[in-house]
Amino acid sequence: MFKLTRLLYFPGESAAADRQAVTQKLRDASSQSPMVTRFLLEPTLPGVMNGGDFIWHLQFADEVAYRDCLKQAHWREKVDPLFEGGTFKRFESAAYQGGLGGARPVKLARGVYRTLILTVKPNTSAAATAQFEHELAGMPKYISSIKNWQLSRVSEAAGLRPWTHVWEQEYETLEGLTGPYMNHPFHWALVDRWFNPECSQWIVDKVLCHTYCEFKSSVLGPDA
Amino acid sequence: MSGETVYIVDQITAKPGAGRAFLDAYTQRYAPGARERGMTLEHTWVAPPVWLDDGSNTLFFVWSVKGTKEVWGSLIGGRRGSALDDWWWKDAAEMIVARERFFLSNPSDIASLTNV
Numbered sequence: 001m002f003k004l005t006r007l008l009y010f011p012g013e014s015a016a017a018d019r020q021a022v023t024q025k026l027r028d029a030s031s032q033s034p035m036v037t038r039f040l041l042e043p044t045l046p047g048v049m050n051g052g053d054f055i056w057h058l059q060f061a062d063e064v065a066y067r068d069c070l071k072q073a074h075w076r077e078k079v080d081p082l083f084e085g086g087t088f089k090r091f092e093s094a095a096y097q098g099g100l101g102g103a104r105p106v107k108l109a110r111g112v113y114r115t116l117i118l119t120v121k122p123n124t125s126a127a128a129t130a131q132f133e134h135e136l137a138g139m140p141k142y143i144s145s146i147k148n149w150q151l152s153r154v155s156e157a158a159g160l161r162p163w164t165h166v167w168e169q170e171y172e173t174l175e176g177l178t179g180p181y182m183n184h185p186f187h188w189a190l191v192d193r194w195f196n197p198e199c200s201q202w203i204v205d206k207v208l209c210h211t212y213c214e215f216k217s218s219v220l221g222p223d224a
Numbered sequence: 225m226s227g228e229t230v231y232i233v234d235q236i237t238a239k240p241g242a243g244r245a246f247l248d249a250y251t252q253r254y255a256p257g258a259r260e261r262g263m264t265l266e267h268t269w270v271a272p273p274v275w276l277d278d279g280s281n282t283l284f285f286v287w288s289v290k291g292t293k294e295v296w297g298s299l300i301g302g303r304r305g306s307a308l309d310d311w312w313w314k315d316a317a318e319m320i321v322a323r324e325r326f327f328l329s330n331p332s333d334i335a336s337l338t339n340v
Contacts, residue, residue, distance in 0.1 A: 142338070183292045183340040188299065189230075189327035197309045198302055199325045206303055 001037075001098040002060045003152065005115060005166060007044075007052030007159075007209055009089045019053070022087055026056055029079045035060050035069040040113060042213035045174065050160075051211025052092065055115065057219060063097065063155075092117060092159035092209055094166050100137045101150030101168075103221050108147055112174045113219060114212035116167040117154075119205040128203055132194045136167055142186040145176030148220035161207055170220045177212060228333040230295050232263065232287040237322040243270065243281030246319040250285065254311055261301040262294050263287040280321055292337070295327075 010019050023041060030039040040057040060066040069075060083091060094117055120129055133151060140146040148170040157163035171177050181187065193199040197206070238246045247270070255265060267286035275281065289295050302308045316323075329337055 143340075180340040182296070185292075185327070185329070185334075185337050188292065188295050192299060193325070196299060196303075196325075198299075198312055200323050 002063045002066045002096070003098055003166075004058045004060075004066065004093070004095045005117070006056045006083075006094075007092040007117070007211055008054040008056060009052045009091060010054075011089045022082060023054060025078055025082065029075060030056075030058060033069050033072060033075065035065040035072075037061060038217075038219050040213070040215055040217075040219050042113075042215060044211050044213050045112070047178070048211040050092075050207070050209045052209070055113070055211055055213045057113070057115075059098075059219065066095065090159065092163070093157065094154045094163045095156035096152040096154045096166055098150055099152035100133070101148070101220065102140060103148040104140075104144075106147060108170055108172060108215075108218045108221055110214065110216050111147070111218070112171045112177060112212055113215045114169050114171065114177050115209070117163050117209040117211075118165050118167070119161040119208070120164045120203050121205055124203045128201070132201075132203060133165075135191050135194070136165075139181075139184075139186060139191060140169075143180050143184045145171055145180040147171060147176075148218060150220055161205055168220060170215070170218055174212070227291040228329060228337055230289045230292070230337075231266070231326075231328040232289060232295075232298070233326045233328060234283075234285040234287075235324045235326070236283045236285070236316075236320055238281050238283065239319055239321050240280050241277050242319045243283065244275045246316070247283060249316065249319065250283070253315070255285075257302070257308070258287065258298070261298040263289055263298050292340075 027041050030036050030041065036058050038059040041054060043054055044051045060069060082088070120132065137149070137151040140149050146169045150168045152166045152168075154163045154166060169177070169181070171181075193201040195204045196202055236246065236250075247268070259265070264287060265285065266288050267284070269284040269286070271282045271284070289298055
């Protein structure tokens with residue numbers, strides 16, 4: 001599976017109707033593209049950090065389907081111009097092959113989708129990156145509120161940083177993220193060391209995107 | 225969980241002959257900011273208990289924080305700006321051979337700390 005995630009930041013002065021028109025264009029383009037297997041376009045919830053106003057997330061069978069999607073005439077005519085200036089204050093973009101993931105045997109009809117888009121600093125050793133990925137992807141083993149998850153390496157990035165990783169999770173409720181995910185010692189005593197300049201393990205750029213939104217249909221669960 | 229004590233331990237191996245200088249720098253330049261972020265310095269230890277001129281002293285700084293919320297406060301508070309980055313990765317690095325930070329608890333607190 002190949003994925004594209006974009007965080008959309010509207011200008012502060014943009015009217016609700018204008019935002020609605022833009023998101024409807026993206027929604028139509030997503031739903032009318034046969035290469036798109038699943039997508040999500042939802043407003044972010046309060047509390048995100050560098051998280052944008054909307055999360056636009058698309059999934060494709062593979063990278064070929066992703067490339068084919070971008071080549072469609074209606075994509076080039078209706079979607080591309082939105083990202084060429086004027087519509088958004090800025091946007092963050094990551095395209096990636098889906099990486100190590102998992103799901104609990106519970107179907108989420110609705111819930112909260114969260115994604116963390118980050119950059120491992122240049123010149124980080126392969127061994128350190130691998131250990132970081134191992135520990136990050138190990139969180140669901142200890143934190144049961146994470147229902148579905150995937151950790152992926154980014155192949156194409158745009159925005160504030162050359163994003164290298166996307167860490168996606170789904171929760172039944174926002175409390176699963178703000179409570180158990182944040183409070184579990186596996187997070188702050190182990191995983192966070194990679195994000196902490198005070199620790200010798202620090203490899204993650206301090207500029208990252210921590211964002212989340214409600215979903216009405218899971219994009220990480222296998223049966224969605 | 226509620227207010228279990230979490231200990232944050234810095235284990236620092238100083239460059240040969242730099243043990244006392246590092247202790248002074250840590251005490252004067254790092255510790256005040258850590259206290260402002262809610263950390264309490266419980267112990268400062270040095271091994272061996274003699275300042276080595278041509279060998280490395282290892283220093284242990286044992287801090288305590290009460291509760292997970294305060295742990296995050298101490299962590300996030302230090303990430304604003306670049307002062308701590310510069311301290312650890314430039315200034316302190318010049319005096320250090322190796323360092324490690326540990327987050328610890330009493331074993332009897334594990335059940336409540338992980339019951340989130």
